[in-house]
Amino acid sequence: MLKKISIYGLKAIESLTIEFTDKNIIKGRNGIGKSTIKDAISFVLFGKINNTDRIDDAINNKSKQAKVSAVFNLSGKDYIIERSRTTKGSKPSINGREVEQSDINALFGDHDEFISSNFVGEFMKFSEADKREMLLNKFPASNRAEIFTKLTGQPADIVDLNNLEDTEKSIKRQYKDLEAERNLLSSQKTLLFNNLQSQKAELDSLTEPEDVTNQLTKVKNDLDFAIKNAVKFSDFDVAKPDLTKFDTSVIEETIFSFKRNMPIDGSSAIKNEIISKKAEYERVKASSVCPTCKRPYENSNDNEIKAKELEHEIVELFKKFKEAEENYSNALLVYNKQIASYEIEREKILKNKQSAIDAYELQVIDAKSKYNAANKEHNDKIDSLRIELQSLDLKERAWSMYKIKKDSITTAIIELESKINEIEKTILKKDGKILEDIMKAFGPKGILFQEILSQQEAVNKLLPTNVRIEFMKENKTNDGFKPCFEVIKDDISYQWLSTGMKLEVDMILLSLFGRSFMAIIDNCESYTGSLIETLKDKQIIELHAQDSDLIINSTVI
Secondary structure (H helix, E strand, O other), rough: OEEEEEEEEEOOOOEEEEEOOOEEEEEEEOOHHHHHHHHHHHHHHHOOOOOOOOOHEEOOOOOOEEEEEEEEEEEEEEEEEEEEEOOOOOEEEEEEEEHHHHHHHHHHHOOOEEOOOOHHHHHOOOOOOHHHHOOOOHOOOOOOHHHHHHHHHOEEEEEEEOOOHHHHHHHHHHHHHHHHHHHHHHHHHHHHHHHHHHHHHHHHHOOOOOOOOOHHHHHHHHHHHHOOOOOOOHOOOOOOOOOHOOOOHHHHHHHHHHOOOOOOOOOHHHHHHHHHHHHHHHHHHHEEEOOOOOOOOOOHHHHHEEEHHHHHHHHHHHHHHHHHHHHHHHHHHHHHHHHHHHHHHHHHHHHHHHHHHHHHHHHHHHHHHHHHHHHHHHHHHHHHHHHHHHHHHHHHHHHHHHHHHHHHHHHHHHEEEEEEEHHHHHHHHOOOOOHHHHHHHHOOOOOOHHHHHHHHHHHHHOOOEEEEEEEEEEEOOEEEEEEEEEEEEEEEEEOOOOHHHHHHHHHHHOOOOOOEEEEEEEOOOOOOOOOOHOOOOEEEEEEEEEOOOOEEEEOOO
């Protein structure tokens, strides 16, 4: 309760002190300072006049400073609140100690406001937040958690419902970020899907080459076998003939031995003897006649006899010669025949040996030919196998490259499909439906709207049936609602009510506030009704205009 107020240098009041009771009447002519008393109470409590900080024009020109000191009794204890105002600012204090506005607000708690007549008009000067704080907050709001869950179907603990504005901004940021993430994921999905289609098209375009694995293995085995089993000359080797059986040493020894016993020509000796005898005969014959005169010698008969003997001997020798010659010829013939037979036998042996050698050499030549042919055939086969192996190896490489590429593309397709599925799952997890519902809960018809409607219903239940307050007005332009403060009596808006009806509505609205509020009724002479029952226990200050100086009457009304 306000017990006392001292005003210095405020508007027309240079200095004024007033002590109050529960019911007070202040009278005076217009301009004498009645409303300034109301402004002084507002100034000392809030540093404002008519809910504005710009009170410099209200400072008295003589004092250059406005100062108000008020004594309030709160919960049985007096508090002196002072506030001075210069062009440099306002300085409040409590019991002589300089304080901040928040300290005054904390001191009063629910008693930090006062109400004047023309209440709604004054009330409308406050901001929306102040109006809610002054009226809506006097009534418990509906459970925001229940409203949130009802609107979204989500548990209320997922958001901060204490600060709806910041939470709405946070949700919008989350939704924007989520949309950005979803768009990014969709872009990634599109890129991956295009890549997947490209990979599938490339896979479809692959032509599967012949699988030559088995052939390649067989050819390798055949080649290894051929290399390991090369043609050997020993396989074609011809056994050398046994030439010992063609040994001619025995027959040659026989020939040699036989030649040592070859026939001796006995006719030669006889021939020599004949020649000798003939020579002797000729000598004998010659010795019977003088070689010069050709006359026989005395002994010519002897010589004749001798000649005849020699002639006979010569004939006999000639016979022997012929016989010896014939014997030698026959023996030589036999000898030559035997030698010839030995030579024939030796030649036959040598011929057979040569034949064996020639046959062996022919066999060797044939074997070499067969070896060369077989070796050529073997090498040709190896070359053919190697050529075939090279061809098959190229095919095998083509097959391997095909398999590698196919497997790589198949793996890439599987990975891409997996990534796409993961992205789709992530996109599903990042469904913005919940955030959209939550954002709607903060929209025009959202939590605040529902909360205000519930408070509006609670407030209007305390008002007469012909008086109601609307806190939300439908906005036809966006099919939403906007905050408002509309007081309606008998379906007539407050601004169109008469002064007396306005005052009646003001006092009805005053009944909504706590017990410790002051009711300052200014210029209420047009009101003819009685004071409503709910105001009878409040501190009342009536300001009346009359043709006289300022009169203060602190009596029970």
